[in-house]
Amino acid sequence: MSNEAIIQVEHGAGQEIHELHEGHHHHQSFITKYVFSQDHKMIAKQFLITGMIWAIIGGLMSVLFRIQLGYPDASFPILEDIFGHWAKGGKIQPEFYYALITMHGTILVFFVLTAGLSGTFANLLIPLQIGARDMASPMLNMLSYWFFFSASMVLFSSLFVQTGPAAGGWTVYPPLSALGDASQGSKIGMDLWLVALALFVISTLLGGLNYVSTILNMRTKGMSMTRMPLTIWAILFTAILGILSFPVLFSGFILLLFDRHLGTSFYLSDIVIGGKVLPNEGGSAILYQHLFWFLGHPEVYIIILPTMGLVSEVMSVNARKPIFGYMAMVGSLFAITVLAFLVWAHHMFVTGLNPFLGSFFVLLTLLIAVPSAIKVFNWLTTLWRGNIQFTTAMLFAIGFVSMFISGGLTGIFLGNSTLDMHLHDTYFVIAHFHIVMGISAFLGMFAGIYHWFPKMFGRYLNSTLGNLHFWITLVCAYIIFWPMHYEGFAGMPRRYYDYSSWESFKDFVELNKVISFAAILSFAAQLMFVFNFFYSIFYGRKVTTMNPWHSSTLEWTTPINPGHGNWPGEIPEVHRWPYDYGKDGKDFIAQTTPVDESESKH
Amino acid sequence: MSELMGLQQKKIHPNKFTLWVALGSIVMMFAGLTSAYIVKRNQNGWLSFELPRIFWYSTLVILLSSLTIQMALRAFQEREMARYRLMITVTASLGLLFVTLQVLGFMSFQESGLKMIGRGSSASYSFLLAIGGLHAVHVLGGVIALLVMFFRAFSKKFRSYSIVPVEVVATYWHFVDILWIYLFIFFNWAN
Numbered sequence: 001m002s003n004e005a006i007i008q009v010e011h012g013a014g015q016e017i018h019e020l021h022e023g024h025h026h027h028q029s030f031i032t033k034y035v036f037s038q039d040h041k042m043i044a045k046q047f048l049i050t051g052m053i054w055a056i057i058g059g060l061m062s063v064l065f066r067i068q069l070g071y072p073d074a075s076f077p078i079l080e081d082i083f084g085h086w087a088k089g090g091k092i093q094p095e096f097y098y099a100l101i102t103m104h105g106t107i108l109v110f111f112v113l114t115a116g117l118s119g120t121f122a123n124l125l126i127p128l129q130i131g132a133r134d135m136a137s138p139m140l141n142m143l144s145y146w147f148f149f150s151a152s153m154v155l156f157s158s159l160f161v162q163t164g165p166a167a168g169g170w171t172v173y174p175p176l177s178a179l180g181d182a183s184q185g186s187k188i189g190m191d192l193w194l195v196a197l198a199l200f201v202i203s204t205l206l207g208g209l210n211y212v213s214t215i216l217n218m219r220t221k222g223m224s225m226t227r228m229p230l231t232i233w234a235i236l237f238t239a240i241l242g243i244l245s246f247p248v249l250f251s252g253f254i255l256l257l258f259d260r261h262l263g264t265s266f267y268l269s270d271i272v273i274g275g276k277v278l279p280n281e282g283g284s285a286i287l288y289q290h291l292f293w294f295l296g297h298p299e300v301y302i303i304i305l306p307t308m309g310l311v312s313e314v315m316s317v318n319a320r321k322p323i324f325g326y327m328a329m330v331g332s333l334f335a336i337t338v339l340a341f342l343v344w345a346h347h348m349f350v351t352g353l354n355p356f357l358g359s360f361f362v363l364l365t366l367l368i369a370v371p372s373a374i375k376v377f378n379w380l381t382t383l384w385r386g387n388i389q390f391t392t393a394m395l396f397a398i399g400f401v402s403m404f405i406s407g408g409l410t411g412i413f414l415g416n417s418t419l420d421m422h423l424h425d426t427y428f429v430i431a432h433f434h435i436v437m438g439i440s441a442f443l444g445m446f447a448g449i450y451h452w453f454p455k456m457f458g459r460y461l462n463s464t465l466g467n468l469h470f471w472i473t474l475v476c477a478y479i480i481f482w483p484m485h486y487e488g489f490a491g492m493p494r495r496y497y498d499y500s501s502w503e504s505f506k507d508f509v510e511l512n513k514v515i516s517f518a519a520i521l522s523f524a525a526q527l528m529f530v531f532n533f534f535y536s537i538f539y540g541r542k543v544t545t546m547n548p549w550h551s552s553t554l555e556w557t558t559p560i561n562p563g564h565g566n567w568p569g570e571i572p573e574v575h576r577w578p579y580d581y582g583k584d585g586k587d588f589i590a591q592t593t594p595v596d597e598s599e600s601k602h
Numbered sequence: 603m604s605e606l607m608g609l610q611q612k613k614i615h616p617n618k619f620t621l622w623v624a625l626g627s628i629v630m631m632f633a634g635l636t637s638a639y640i641v642k643r644n645q646n647g648w649l650s651f652e653l654p655r656i657f658w659y660s661t662l663v664i665l666l667s668s669l670t671i672q673m674a675l676r677a678f679q680e681r682e683m684a685r686y687r688l689m690i691t692v693t694a695s696l697g698l699l700f701v702t703l704q705v706l707g708f709m710s711f712q713e714s715g716l717k718m719i720g721r722g723s724s725a726s727y728s729f730l731l732a733i734g735g736l737h738a739v740h741v742l743g744g745v746i747a748l749l750v751m752f753f754r755a756f757s758k759k760f761r762s763y764s765i766v767p768v769e770v771v772a773t774y775w776h777f778v779d780i781l782w783i784y785l786f787i788f789f790n791w792a793n
Binding site for chain 2: 205212214244246248251258262265266279282287
């Protein structure tokens with residue numbers, strides 16, 4: 001009720017008419033409906049599709065560098081036809097390789113799994129699941145997308161400059177990134193990278209402010225905090241993490257820009273390039289690493305927390321059982337959020353960090369295992385003796401848990417500073433973070449897409465293609481990343497261009513071929529998903545009931561194709577928590593159903 | 603409806619709430635920068651300095667502007683639109699004056715041999731420009747917001763009697779004021 005009043009105050013009298021005639025929507029031009037839309041559902045779709053385009057680009061990059069890693073001696077003339085001097089003689093050049101891995105990381109971490117994921121599901125689900133007509137500020141929300149879009153444009157244009165995009169790893173550590181003379185990838189491409197990321201930070205902040213403000217202020221009557229679905233809790237903590245950590249990254253970037261263009265020495269000291277001594281003195285490259293990882297570590301939780309929420313929701317619905325340990329789930333999300341800020345230096349054990357200080361970071365890092373394990377335990381017990389519906393979304397949700405366990409366990413290895421000395425910057429690290437936050441986050445995101453696609457487009461995704469998508473992705477993901485653990489144990493360093501010339505790593509040439517083959521196959525499977533996605537938007541099986549998954553949450557009380565404002569009449573009132581499945585002999589009880597006297601307590 | 607309004611008055615307006623969260627975000631950025639400063643100060647080769655006198659004047663200016671924005675808010679509450687328009691104009695001018703004084707301050711600092719940028723610069727000095735410059739940009743943001751308010755106050759199309767936007771801008775203005783006081787104390791006594 002209260003948020004209705006607010007919307008009326010904000011939009012003046014025009015809004016009232018708008019609300020009354022929600023059924024037959026007032027006329028909107030193409031521009032205001034599809035382009036500069038302020039409807040949270042349309043903005044969600046914009047984020048999703050932009051994220052998908054980025055995912056295809058970023059994925060294609062990984063295919064290219066996997067070709068180099070799997071077949072370092074072969075030559076593919078077609079590559080030269082497409083990429084010109086970047087692939088001279090049909091071989092990917094070292095500079096190109098370095099740019100590819102840098103952009104792959106940047107795109108996937110920020111543009112796909114932060115904006116594409118949070119942007120999509122926060123926008124889609126917050127108003128629908130808490131019972132609001134739109135976000136607290138639809139305007140800020142729209143700006144958030146368009147800042148993301150301009151960040152995308154800048155980053156995309158950097159792929160086409162003559163010296164190539166930024167290269168130097170997605171962390172862009174100085175001094176390499178601060179000195180244009182140091183390498184090709186540190187010239188204009190690096191400036192564009194920094195500008196793109198600055199715009200990206202603004203987008204994330206605008207979005208995050210709105211998410212927090214909406215969740216805390218605009219819930220419908222009866223929707224107390226403890227009656228919110230876990231998706232909303234997860235998004236809330238994600239937004240808080242972003243709001244508090246992205247500004248610190250921003251300050252790190254500002255100092256880096258100063259070093260690049262104003263001759264300052266925040267990060268630079270005693271450097272010689274090509275025999276020439278630079279005048280910079282007194283700077284510290286480690287300072288950048290502190291500022292970067294103060295965001296960088298929360299960033300991995302910004303990626304994984306929303307998918308934890310999505311998976312919890314999908315799993316409870318499809319197990320036809322209440323989520324096990326709701327408050328423990330919320331508590332562990334909170335604990336992860338707090339700990340996320342206290343562990344950043346575990347990325348810096350080999351920088352000469354004081355070992356005494358390091359031991360605190362080891363302790364705090366290992367503590368994260370506790371809330372993570374609580375969550376895994378709760379997912380498994382939610383499945384336990386459930387009436388599991390193996391929908392495509394559910395398969396992905398279960399796959400998420402499998403991946404999260406595999407990847408989480410290797411985190412315990414890396415969190416120990418003594419072990420990390422050996423494993424740092426090897427393929428073990430690659431395997432760990434790809435499984436625990438790359439593949440896991442993707443599987444959780446797919447679970448969300450397959451589950452909420454009917455709400456977004458009023459049609460279903462094809463489940464045969466969906467199941468095929470799931471199995472190929474899961475099997476390939478393990479084939480790609482499992483062997484990398486062994487390579488890492490053997491000390492094989494990451495980011496190298498060609499391993500065949502190293503006596504110690506020659507043995508892995510065949511294994512690298514297998515990994516590359518699986519990587520290409522899984523990329524093809526993702527293209528199949530993209531086809532399924534766009535085909536189903538137009539020709540998918542139509543949704544005929546309001547609540548296709550028999551879910552108890554609020555988004556399924558809206559019309560099949562909700563207009564701007566979501567509910568045609570009044571916003572429904574909420575009477576119970578969102579997980580009343582299989583209670584008192586009933587399959588499910590919607591959140592809008594008042595509590596009966598004779599009902600048992602949950 | 604009156605019951606609804608009562609409910610609204612008790613709860614903080616979402617826009618104001620959003621502002622407070624945004625301020626938290628800005629605080630984190632400056633916390634990151636000033637802690638970087640502290641870390642650097644404790645390392646070898648730190649050069650301490652004294653702020654030029656001009657920064658004392660700019661501090662006075664921004665303090666004064668906080669007073670005028672408060673008067674603008676009061677005028678708006680009392681529906682004295684002429685005084686309100688005058689006061690936000692004065693505030694915006696003081697904001698611009700502050701930014702000008704800051705720029706002059708940076709220039710005199712650089713010229714006095716304490717090089718912040720370019721060859722022979724030292725990070726000890728560069729921090730002043732990076733942090734102070736970033737703060738000045740935030741003040742400029744406030745000036746732009748005031749300009750929007752100013753044109754709205756004259757617009758025939760927009761007849762808004764909602765006090766929320768005025769309160770949001772006033773809160774932000776006080777915030778950048780307090781932020782500068784913090785930075786001023788920080789640069790004066792933390793090196």
